[in-house]
Amino acid sequence: MVLQPPNFLSAQARTFDERKVSMDFISKNLPYLLAGISVGGQYALIAIGYTMVYGILRLINFAHGDIFMVAALVMVYASASFPLYVTIPLVLVSTVLIGFVVERVAYKPLRDAPRMSIMISAIGVSYLLQNLALYVTGGLAQIYPAIPLISNSVSIGPATTKVVTIVTPVLTVLLVILLMWLINHTKIGMAMRAVANDFETSRLMGVKINSVISMTFIIGSFLAAVGSMLYFTNYASVVPTSGAMPGLKAFVAAVFGGIGSIPGAVIGAFIIGICENIIKGLGWTTFSDAFTFALLIVILIVKPTGLFGERATDKV
């Protein structure tokens, strides 16, 4: 039995109702959106690593997701014995070092080999890192240490979430702006663009190919380390396969945005992160991962070069 309000009240009641409904709508859906933006930012930081390496070497660096996971493990073990102001720089430096060493050891000797060999080498590195992690952790999930400030909970309107959710998109955008400036306005950036444009010619023109490639891996690994801090602060459990799924999705994001294009990768990552969580919000939780990979197939069929990709005929 519903009581009808008197006539003279109905207009006022209706506006009140509408406002309440829209507040309700926001408070119910804001958490999905926030989660989407946050995870999108984290995918973006990984996706940049994929897209830059592809842009320069035409190599899909399958080990990138695992470098992301190793960065998290370094954090877990380092934080057990050092204070935070030592741990964070240590994680950044050691991840960069691992990225650099992987390139020198596993990819550089294959520089003139067929592209397929270097890709298989990348898959090898991926499994090597996963199994090393399995050996070190003994297969048990490691709890990621809480980083003060960004681990705390915060209320945004009706939703409660961790501070890192808000920090992630802001930090991601800042880092991308910095990276774009580096690429467009510095000497090493110019060298990168030259190498990406024409590998052989820039080598002939005296560009130090090896240092440019190393720099690419250093930047990619640095961003993966930052991404791993943000990601695992939100989802605080590290297992040897933790890097696989975010890595794959970041790769899809890079393809979606047009592999080789940095803004494309970032936009692609945000779109994938947000769509994934909206799908979960609609109640189709079973299909949230299927969506990401279905998207990959559709893009490859409809627009193989992605949103912002250069037109190229020699894709792997």
Add this chain to the structure above:
Amino acid sequence: MKKSAAAAVCAVLALACVMPVSAAETVKIGVYEPASGDNGAGGKQETLGIQYANSVCPTVEIGGTEYDVELAIVDNESSNEKGPTAASQLVSEGVSVVLGSYGSGVSIAASDIFEQAGVPAIGVTCTNPQVTEGNTHYFRICFLDPFQGTVLANFAADNFEAKKAYVLTKLGDDYSVGLGHYFQEAFENELGGEVVAETFPEGNADFTSYLTTAVNEGADVIFAPTSTEAAQLIIDAAAAQGIDIPILAGDTWDSNVILNAAKGKDLAIYVTTFYQEGGNEEFDTNIKEWISGDSTNLANNGGDDTVAAVTAMGYDAYFVALEALKAAGSTDPAAVNEAIWDVTYSGVTGDISFDSENGDAARDSAYVKTANTETGAWDFVGVQQKK
């Protein structure tokens, strides 16, 4: 009183076992448990119980001859695809009987391998009915999911006056989906409640959206029968979102992994399980000493000496296997298989005997515990009997 007497007998038996110095013959007991993957933490704790039992009683008398018991331990990686390979490895090592696994999915996956080889297996904490259903070689010493699911549904209705429950399970995980299903069945059909059920895929780390849905749907309880790996993430996400809905789970959550994750967070977590620490003082003290005495054991137990229910179950399973070997009077797997049906044993987790239909243990009570988020220990809530 009865328990301490049983423990005393056990200790005497243990001494008797240790006395003979040399035993030339060896009998192998296979340990089919995960040491990595989603259920790695739980599998390691269950294996610890078996290893401890082996250290307490390393020999057995079979048909008048003294045998050394050797454990053949393999890692099934919590994976239904890799499990059968690990199982074949045990078969080729010539084990007389297999213990395990933690996780029903891997047990079901390996069942055929054991059947073809004629090796009997004793499930320690795999609670899904399909493990033993319709076969004569797989046994188990724990209660089943239809029972556990009903107990939890009743607990939710009795203690929280729950009308609506949010059930979150993992896609493709037989244990998780099965237990979620039995909970839903009991909650909807017997108690007249409403259930919102969702699933998450392998490798999922983001539980924010799932919990948001639970809140939006106005659920009175959240039921999440998942692996401890996912549990950590669920607990973390729930705390970050300030969720005050009680979270219920099955036996897998009875682990110090959960306690560590929940410590200092404002959450209400309830689990059903096989054993409550303190149920047998002597067993607790000795195993704690054994775990703390070795850094590898301590790491495998998750860094402290909390006795998990699965560890106690592993301990009992080992002695059930020894009883079967004694009764068989032979190390021949077929003879052992025949002998298991009639084995009865009083363990630290209660009396164990098998029904004659599927080889399931006759268990009619489950312990309910809650995580004390201040002390980081389990608080005993009560024993739920089968209704």
